[in-house]
Ligand SMILES: Nc1ncnc2c1ncn2[C@@H]1O[C@H](COP(=O)(O)OP(=O)(O)OP(=O)(O)O)[C@@H](O)[C@H]1O
């Protein structure tokens with residue numbers, strides 16, 4: 007590899023895409039047909055998310071070195087990010103045909119298949135990749151990722167564990183494993199994993215977003231429990247007079263809530279609190295939901311003291327309001343994501 | 346809310362480091378492509394080929410590179426004075442250049458072009474920070490007095506660094522060791538490099554700037570110079586401030602460098618060089634700067650190495666005023682209300698302010714070209730430029746928010762956390 011191309015690669019690896027691009031373009035001015043430089047430039051533009059421009063560079067590289075596997079691999083990835091899945095898969099296939107033993111080619115092909123929705127094929131290629139490079143964390147990470155998309159949680163979990171064994175600081179694997187925990191309805195475990203992932207690489211922006219999602223999940227659980235408890239409280243007696251049965255029911259609900267909360271938080275790492283606070287700060291409706299849920303618990307505390315069962319109506323109203331709010335937020339956000 | 350959870354996208358396959366720095370980097374689009382590049386070299390090979398040259402000029406014009414297009418067009422006309430296509434293009438280009446606001450216009454070269462006409466006024470428009478190379482062990486003339494505002498940073502520098510350097514005996518009496526460096530960190534373009542140079546000036550020491558391009562040379566083995574030679578040279582030139590700019594590149598977390606042995610070797614070398622420095626006795630003071638201290642290998646932050654961090658925030662009002670004055674000093678200006686601009690540019694970095702001034706100068710230049718005579722810059726030009734430019738520090742602060750949430754267990758980002766609490770909207 008020429009020195010210039012090496013410099014471009016290093017700059018890309020450091021995430022300095024604009025410097026890398028400048029370096030590549032300067033070198034290309036002297037040697038416009040240098041395939042290695044063109045590939046390096048395409049990789050930089052892929053990293054920078056400038057897919058159309060990257061594709062132009064990759065196309066130029068194809069003309070210069072049609073037998074070079076990297077060219078087709080990059081073209082495939084770029085096309086895939088541009089949503090041109092059919093061509094992307096073709097390019098990826100060309101890459102693996104040219105270099106059947108090359109792990110990077112297999113990685114590219116698997117990614118392209120995965121993004122095209124051909125998960126079973128992607129899985130096959132991922133297994134092949136693991137066979138080609140069994141000691142690379144990246145291979146197992148890819149397999150885990152595809153397996154988790156495919157809903158094969160057992161393979162996914164085992165592969166994430168393997169990634170973390172090979173590279174204990176692999177923050178993305180830690181994060182994605184936590185996502186898997188959240189999907190398996192283990193929010194507390196997910197939260198602990200996310201705090202870990204964030205500590206490994208605090209500059210990864212996705213982690214805080216996932217924490218927010220897990221907090222929504224937790225709040226939903228808490229509200230479900232409160233709804234059940236409120237039904238019990240309403241049907242366990244009647245009347246507007248203070249009563250001991252109301253006091254006892256409310257106290258029991260509070261105790262059960264405390265026990266549930268303790269079960270949830272007892273295994274959380276020490277650094278969880280600032281993370282939760284930061285996540286709540288980024289999401290207003292979530293913050294409101296938690297505050298309102300806290301108010302519901304406070305109402306039960308009042309009932310436990312005064313014995314006034316009618317106050318439970320407040321909890322009902324609050325839970326109903328929160329239900330509508332959650333629904334509204336969900337609709338607005340998924341519309342925004344699509345639009 | 347379940348949908349939020351199930352839709353959480355898994356971390357993308359793009360290597361993480363890339364995904365992250367992508368958010369921080371300001372990518373300036375270069376309207377360039379492989380076709381054009383190859384055509385340009387074809388033109389060089391065949392300077393007399395008029396149709397080819399015209400084609401290139403057309404392409405350049407399409408990409409908004411009007412001055413270059415114009416140059417090729419005039420070349421073509423010198424070869425074939427009567428060529429109707431060339432004349433038509435010339436007409437098109439000249440009228441495009443004189444229209445009020447051409448879409449993309451290479452103002453830097455335009456300003457270079459008028460440099461002869463309108464003496465030195467526009468000659469120094471470039472950013473004053475030169476590309477550092479190892480050869481320039483310089484004696485900086487700037488001191489902290491040249492740094493506008495930023496009183497807190499100056500005070501911390503004085504207490505933590507300059508004071509002990511000036512009074513080694515006193516520092517020793519209090520058991521303060523002079524070994525170890527100081528790491529400046531903060532959003533891009535907010536004066537870290539500038540401050541380091543001023544510190545050297547303040548100490549009357551030489552300034553040895555090791556930048557990213559030196560580091561790359563080390564990686565690719567393109568230069569004989571390696572870190573130990575750099576440290577040796579610094580010792581020979583003592584008293585000397587050895588400034589390791591962009592230390593995140595030099596001292597990248599080794600876990601991030603799984604594939605790159607040569608990069609990891611450089612980190613290890615840096616660790617041992619830092620340990621070899623014997624405090625003030627050597628007369629070498631190490632300063633580092635980075636936008637991403639969280640990417641710096643933890644081993645580099647241990648005692649005796651970069652054990653102190655200093656947050657350099659976007660310039661405060663006084664600093665902004667002095668930066669604006671600096672960038673306007675050689676430009677034709679007419680009674681500019683600097684305070685008004687200062688108030689409108691909170692959270693702007695030093696580099697953003699330079700950008701504001703350049704943009705305003707472009708407007709002034711355009712107006713002057715239209716009027717056929719020099720029209721000095723006005724407050725309105727600057728205000729219009731401020732409206733066009735968004736502060737570039739936003740992405741940095743959003744990363745910083747995550748970092749303070751996850752990575753501040755040891756309190757090393759307390760300053761940053763406090764600033765973020767005060768500026769909730771950032
Ligand atoms: N307080 C200040 N007084 C005068 N000029 C300043 C001040 N702060 C910044 N500047 C100017 O801002 C410009 C950018 O500063 P500098 O290059 O030092 O930033 P940096 O933090 O090193 O940026 P980067 O992260 O991009 O390396 C410089 O040209 C400098 O002159």
Ligand SMILES: [Mg+2]
Nearest residue numbers: 537538590634
């Ligand atoms: Mg700098």
